[in-house]
Amino acid sequence: MTVRAFVDEHYRHFNAGTVQRTASSLTALIESGGKVFLTLAGAMSTAEIGRTLAPMIRAGHIAAISCTGANLEEDMFNLVAHNHYEHISSHEDLAPADDEALFQRHLNRVTDTCIPEEEAIRAIEGHLMDRWSDVDETSAQLPHLFLYDLLTSGELNDAYQANPAHSWLLAAAEVGLPLYVPGWEDSTLGNIFAARSLEGTLNPNAVLGGVHYMRHLTEFYRSNTEPLAFLQVGGGIAGDFPICVVPLLHQDLKTAVPLWSWFAQITDATASYGGYSGAPPNEKISWGKLSVSTPRFNINSDATIVLPLLFGYVLDLA
Numbered sequence: 001m002t003v004r005a006f007v008d009e010h011y012r013h014f015n016a017g018t019v020q021r022t023a024s025s026l027t028a029l030i031e032s033g034g035k036v037f038l039t040l041a042g043a044m045s046t047a048e049i050g051r052t053l054a055p056m057i058r059a060g061h062i063a064a065i066s067c068t069g070a071n072l073e074e075d076m077f078n079l080v081a082h083n084h085y086e087h088i089s090s091h092e093d094l095a096p097a098d099d100e101a102l103f104q105r106h107l108n109r110v111t112d113t114c115i116p117e118e119e120a121i122r123a124i125e126g127h128l129m130d131r132w133s134d135v136d137e138t139s140a141q142l143p144h145l146f147l148y149d150l151l152t153s154g155e156l157n158d159a160y161q162a163n164p165a166h167s168w169l170l171a172a173a174e175v176g177l178p179l180y181v182p183g184w185e186d187s188t189l190g191n192i193f194a195a196r197s198l199e200g201t202l203n204p205n206a207v208l209g210g211v212h213y214m215r216h217l218t219e220f221y222r223s224n225t226e227p228l229a230f231l232q233v234g235g236g237i238a239g240d241f242p243i244c245v246v247p248l249l250h251q252d253l254k255t256a257v258p259l260w261s262w263f264a265q266i267t268d269a270t271a272s273y274g275g276y277s278g279a280p281p282n283e284k285i286s287w288g289k290l291s292v293s294t295p296r297f298n299i300n301s302d303a304t305i306v307l308p309l310l311f312g313y314v315l316d317l318a
Helices: 003-010 014-033 049-060 069-084 096-104 118-132 143-153 166-173 190-199 210-223 237-243 245-252 283-289 303-315
Strands: 035-040 062-067 107-110 115-117 228-233 261-265 296-300
Touching: 003 014, 014 035, 014 118, 014 228, 014 237, 014 261, 014 296, 035 237, 049 062, 049 303, 062 069, 062 237, 069 115, 069 118, 069 143, 069 166, 069 190, 096 107, 107 118, 107 245, 115 118, 118 190, 118 303, 143 166, 190 296, 210 237, 210 245, 228 303, 237 245, 261 303
Parallel strands: 035 062, 035 228, 228 261, 261 296
Antiparallel strands: 107 115
16 A cells, blocks of 8 residues: 555544645645745754655655755765664653763764764764865855755765665755755854854855845745745744745735745644744735635644655655
8 A cells, every 4th residue: 555545545534634635735736737845844854854855856846945954964964974873762761861971972862863973973074174165255155055065076975874865965966956044053064164263264254144045045936937835844944934935025026926836834833832933824824925725734743754644645655
């Protein structure tokens, strides 16, 4: 039984029913010529979302991705240091002293997964330092382009420990997928770049920032001719940043562009707590991001469970 057949048969009501309706609607939009604009918050790369996202990219279903700096770098960390990761099945039982012991061993814990500092972070730092050092204001680039260059250069090919077919960043680099990483400074590599610029080793203007990403995004949106499904995973800046491009174009640049063609969000947030980053789907109508007729779905669940199901449904995986 394929993922699609399983979901259609068993996901009928409540949150499961929403997952089925979302998956079916998204598949219909893609089959009619649309593509997905995906936003990634949370630790989706460390959750190895690339196992289903990379096939989506290679199938041509993804138009662009907006992600946190952590998701950008952690896919690459896993690619080169997978064998050195440690997994903790009973992470709920850890005492502060246990986390202190992990810190002393240079293991950075993300829930049940520990990222090894030396094999992952420091190994990539050296390659990026070479690239960062070679640019100044006249040749500055967006953060993800340095990683794209590293991946497509072949320098890391012999260092791969995870299956390259499971790396969404590698798949994105291979096709030159438009990528948006607002707030990149809030990441391990962003922190390293800032530290080296404070030391005077790097030019702080060598890496472009959020305004440059937004300028690129407006050009991307204006030139796009396909229906775009906005699929938001979690909240935060990864989702808020790109969805604002429509009111920016309409209200600030007085440019006529279509609204997003479709919207879905996977979140565990509750609107009444003020933690519903980017607003619930219907509230987005009041901000000029969606229309009354835009297909809208809200899945209150764990994205590490739901997103692979959505992608598996679209790809009709067995």
